[in-house]
Amino acid sequence: MSLVFKAEKLGKWYGNVLGLSDVTIEIGPGITGLLGPNGAGKSTFMKLLTGQLRPSIGSITADGQPVWNNTSLFRRVGFCPEQDAFFEDTTGREFLAGLLALSGMGEKEVEERAGRALAFVELLDAQDRLIRGYSRGMRQRLKIAQAIAHEPEVLILDEPLNGLDPLSKRKVIRLIKDYRTEGRTVVVSSHVLPEIEALTRTIVLIHQGKILAQGDIPYIRDLIDAHPHVVAVRLDEPRRLGALLVRDPSVQSVAYGPEEGLVTFETRQRDRFFGLLPKAVAESGLDLREITSPDDNLQAVFDYLVGK
């Protein structure tokens, strides 16, 4: 059974600067995405989660044990830090083997696990090259390798996709998804919304040191009563469809354009509206080209929550 992390009214101050405030959250098995803009407090939270920082107030525990100064936890936890820093004069294999040896494994086990981790991140070909000569993508994958080499139950990744090209990003996303087997916990932070969306549906939104919302995207979206959902429909006769639906109480507003054939509906009752729409289209014989929900994504959710 994987570790469960619990933060209880967790706060961190850097002098007068607030890093994190009043965070109460439980992180269990599965992939949890930590999302927020730069400076939101994601790295601070990651560092508190991994005992790099001590809480100013509140607590952070793993299975009831405090995380700070509890290095024995790291038999079960792997951490991929944000900073691009290595022991540059070592090869990839030496780097991994050295860190694995710190966990108390024997030489044979170290070699096996290092080999497996390098194979997992597709760095076997470059394992005997100095890290100094690695590309950005290789360095990022090596960081992930050192986090997973001892096969921890919990994997904590701080901005693992930073600075990667699209191909490398896809590789790393696949790696992270593959790692999440039964019972394992993965915590990933990013400031890039599509990256988090590609990884998980369970997210924690963080902004200015506070947690704005947590849950899956539709759940978070439904929390936002103040903001109606937007549904955009493209068809030949937008005004006909608009006229058919405007009287329904679930429709708050109808707008046409700016492109030809586009009609946009605002609704507070998404389920009712999506029941109504196909019925209206089928009964009227309209020729529908496209239905999109422009704000049914993380960006829109985030923008609403931070009040943009």
Place this chain on the structure above:
Amino acid sequence: MAGGVFRVLSFTGRLVRRARRTKVFAFLCLLPVILALIVRAKALASPGRGLDGLAIFGNIIVAFGLQFLILILALFFGTSVVSEEVEGKTLTYWTTRPVPKPAVVLGKYAAFVAVLLVLVLASTAVAFLILNLDRLDYGPAWSFLGKSLAALSLGVVCYTAFFTLVGTVLKKSVLFGFFFSFGWENIVQYFPGSTQKFTVMHYLKSLLPGVGETSPNVLQFLMFRLDPSPAWAAVLTLLVLTAVFLALACWLFGRKEYLFDEG
């Protein structure tokens, strides 16, 4: 804990052997040998002039080693225990392993001291052999060498421990270490009376051969104004100081948060 220390020592030893700057410091440690070779060559070129190998070894090699070489080496390697990892942002790799934090400090310290001892003692011993080729059967010369090596060893151990503590606490550890080594240590060691006992150098010099003898000895230069402590007291003080410095460094490292410069 002991296992953790050993594992850290082992990994650090590998890293140190690979580091380019180790080669630079190894060259620095060769300087006593180069000095000895030059002196020996000059003596061979002027056969009329006798060479007092022991005097040159004592007044130059040991003096150079004690008052410059081990200070520079201990300053760099001692402060590297923590500072290098913070500056290089690699500290995270050490603190996210199942190794107690004190073991990280002690293991790295032990690795650096081991490397330094090998470098310093080997070069000093070779320099001694070069300068005293003609009196290798002279028993007191070996005793001289033994005591000098003991003083240098304890110097490496104690100074590295001190600079480990400095590196754990201070950001500007090199500058502080420099002022300590070439300011405090180099000046206060010559103060008369008990004031000189506030330097590590006093205890190291108290271990040197010929201390307390009334007749002039080969280490007159180093003995200048020395009011020596008994050898047993000097060794005890040095070991206690080392233990205190390391204990403080371990305690502080465990409690301190290290923030990386984001610049």
Place this chain on the structure above:
Amino acid sequence: MPIAEQGYVHWEGRLDVRRRPWRPIVRLGIRLAFRRKAFKFVLGMAFLPTLVFAAGVYISERLDDFKEMIRGADRFLKVDPEFFKAFYASDYLLFWMLIIMVLAGAGLIADDLRHKALQLYFARPLRRRDYLQGKALTLCFFLLLLTLLPGFLFIVLKVIFSGSFKILAEYPWLPLSVAAWSLVAAGFFSFYTLALSSLSRNRRYASILLIAVYFLSDIFFGIFYGIFRDPAFTLLSVKSNLQQVAAALLGAKPFFEVPWEYSAAVLAVLAVLAGVVLSRKVRGSEVIK
């Protein structure tokens, strides 16, 4: 001309005829140095000899008033080339200049190497010599503050306190000597510091190299002089060479019985070596073997 040799040039833009691309580098270097509290303290300590010697200039014109206090020392308060030699060649001043080089200069290139900033620099219309010029002038700023400024200050104060231009009549070449020595010291220390800073990505290591090379050269001089009693070993010591050249340029008696031209040659060779190191280490791209 191949692209690789041109650096980045904005083909469609118009660059100023009189470009000084090193100016922002100098401004930044000075600003960054002053941000550190330790640096301000060290700069203050380095100015102490200026204050002491300035007081000496004043006292030299008031010897009768201070006769009781300076009994026997009045010969040291004659403002002549020996006075300037005592100031410029003092171990104290040279020591603090070294510390300033450590604080302001050890990371000048080392930090750029660590953060891979050279690629950013050379992606602008900036040549390698502009970059090095900027870095060197940052150091020269501080060094000239400690050498050129006090030297002229002493001359001006002497003129003011004596109420005459006697000092300039007696030693008309003195201002030129002060300027020459200041430029030599600033130039040498800049080359020395930048070369050692370029040898590592680690500022701490560069700091230790700066200190170690300076002191080691002096220790070696002391050791060999102690054994062989030959003043030629002066040439081993960076500090001694600087002192010899200072004495010669200021028209004062040299410290050692070694022709000052030899010391100047040693310093010149070291500066050239430093230049070679810099030309190899400061590149827009890194070659990884």
